[in-house]
Amino acid sequence: QVRLVESGGGLVQAGGSLRLSCEVSGMGLSINAMGWFRQAPGKQRELVAIIRSGGISTYGDSAKGRFTISRDNAENMVYLQMNSLKPEDTAVYYCHAHILWSDYYGQGTQVTVSS
Numbered sequence: 001q002v003r004l005v006e007s008g009g010g011l012v013q014a015g016g017s018l019r020l021s022c023e024v025s026g027m028g029l030s031i032n033a034m035g036w037f038r039q040a041p042g043k044q045r046e047l048v049a050i051i052r053s054g055g056i057s058t059y060g061d062s063a064k065g066r067f068t069i070s071r072d073n074a075e076n077m078v079y080l081q082m083n084s085l086k087p088e089d090t091a092v093y094y095c096h097a098h099i100l101w102s103d104y105y106g107q108g109t110q111v112t113v114s115s
Helices: none
Strands: 003-007 010-013 018-025 031-039 046-052 057-059 067-072 077-082 091-099 102-105 109-114
Touching: 003 091, 018 031, 018 091, 018 109, 031 067, 031 077, 046 067, 046 077, 057 067, 077 091
Parallel strands: 010 109
Antiparallel strands: 003 018, 018 077, 031 046, 031 091, 046 057, 067 077, 091 102, 091 109
């Protein structure tokens, strides 16, 4: 059973920073890609950033230049460093893992940015 557990969300003022962490666990993992999606109230879930097993990363337009994704393959961890946060970054952030031919998501962690 694949399990993704996020941590690090919270309340921060605009211009501040947060670091999200996610641990992926399960049997026989071969993780192709790990990343983060987010969903704000009334909006569709959108890509924040994703990093593939070779280290190549892709960012959503809203994250470019402000967020940095990284991963620890040995520990099956993925991180998202978020700087210069804006109120429009407020959302539930979901950890994502693409394993073999399936996609998995965590329960989500709330990030709230106050103006």
